Amino acid sequence: MEELKTLDGKEIKILGKWSVKDVVVKDPGLKAYINLRPVYLPHSEGRHEKRRFAKSKISIVERLINQVMRPGKNTGKKMMAINIVKRAFEIIELKTGENPIQVLVRAIENAAPREETTRIAYGGILYHVSVDVAPQRRVDLALRHLVQGARMAAFSNPKTIEECLADEIIAAANNDTSSYAIRKKEEIERIAYTAR
Numbered sequence: 001m002e003e004l005k006t007l008d009g010k011e012i013k014i015l016g017k018w019s020v021k022d023v024v025v026k027d028p029g030l031k032a033y034i035n036l037r038p039v040y041l042p043h044s045e046g047r048h049e050k051r052r053f054a055k056s057k058i059s060i061v062e063r064l065i066n067q068v069m070r071p072g073k074n075t076g077k078k079m080m081a082i083n084i085v086k087r088a089f090e091i092i093e094l095k096t097g098e099n100p101i102q103v104l105v106r107a108i109e110n111a112a113p114r115e116e117t118t119r120i121a122y123g124g125i126l127y128h129v130s131v132d133v134a135p136q137r138r139v140d141l142a143l144r145h146l147v148q149g150a151r152m153a154a155f156s157n158p159k160t161i162e163e164c165l166a167d168e169i170i171a172a173a174n175n176d177t178s179s180y181a182i183r184k185k186e187e188i189e190r191i192a193y194t195a196r
Contacts, residue, residue, distance in 0.1 A: 012038040014061050014101060015086050018093075023102045027109045029135045034060050034105060043078060056136055060108070061085065061101065063139075067147040068165070084162055091166035100169075107172035111145055111181035112138035115192040130192040141188075142181060146172060149180025 013019050020036040033056045042062030048054035055063065068074065069081040089100035096103055117128045133141070150165035157164070171179035177186070 012040060014038055014042065014059070015082070015089070016040065017086075018089065018099055018101050020101055023099060023105055025105055025109070027112075030109060030112065030139060032056065033135045033139045034108060036060065036101070036105075042082070053136065056139075060104065060139075063143055064104065064147070067143045068161075070147070084165065087162040088165040088169070091163060092170060095166065095170060103173045104169055107146060107169045107179075107181070108139060108142040110175045111142040111172045111179070111185050113141055113185045113188040113192075114138070116188050117192050117195045128191075128195040130195045142172075142185075145181035145184045149184075152180060 011019060011021065020038050023036050025031045025034050025036070035057055037059060039059050039062070042059045042065055044058055044062060048058055065078070065081045065085050068084050069076065069078055074080060074084075089104075092098075092100040092103050113133055115130055116133050118131050120127045120129050146168055147165070150161060150168040153159065153164040153168065154161040168179055168181065172181045175182060177183060
């Protein structure tokens with residue numbers, strides 16, 4: 001991957017701290033849908049919304065931020081969501097000693113379901129049929145489940161959302177079943193396996 005530089009020759013780092021130079025996406029199916037292009041501030045202002053598949057060109061960190069911003073109290077508060085993700089990345093870096101963006105990519109690869117079910121109506125009867133999941137949907141589901149797990153863990157808990165998000169991402173990166181995203185992926189794939 002080419003390294004982007006500023007006018008004065010310095011490397012662009014995500015949120016001013018983390019380089020994406022050495023980050024590797026091992027899953028060949030997700031490589032085109034996990035965008036690691038470095039940006040100063042992950043804030044595209046929704047310019048991708050009206051074009052099909054354009055969200056795959058948005059930085060993966062911004063897509064995580066958008067998921068954090070989604071329902072309830074945080075709706076529309078992008079700076080709050082950016083700060084939550086930034087502090088979660090700092091916690092990940094302290095706990096693992098690795099680049100938090102590499103840990104996030106590994107968590108997405110592990111939490112992305114490969115198979116799910118869809119309903120097919122045939123002669124007035126509904127059948128559940130197992131189908132492969134499109135790569136873009138795999139990334140979407142992985143991000144959604146990572147943030148959902150963090151939000152559920154932080155609810156009625158003295159732990160902050162930043163700590164819960166960091167724990168969820170680390171657990172998913174290690175393929176640990178204590179992660180909500182990994183449990184959800186296994187449940188989706190188990191239901192799909194029975195519907196084959």
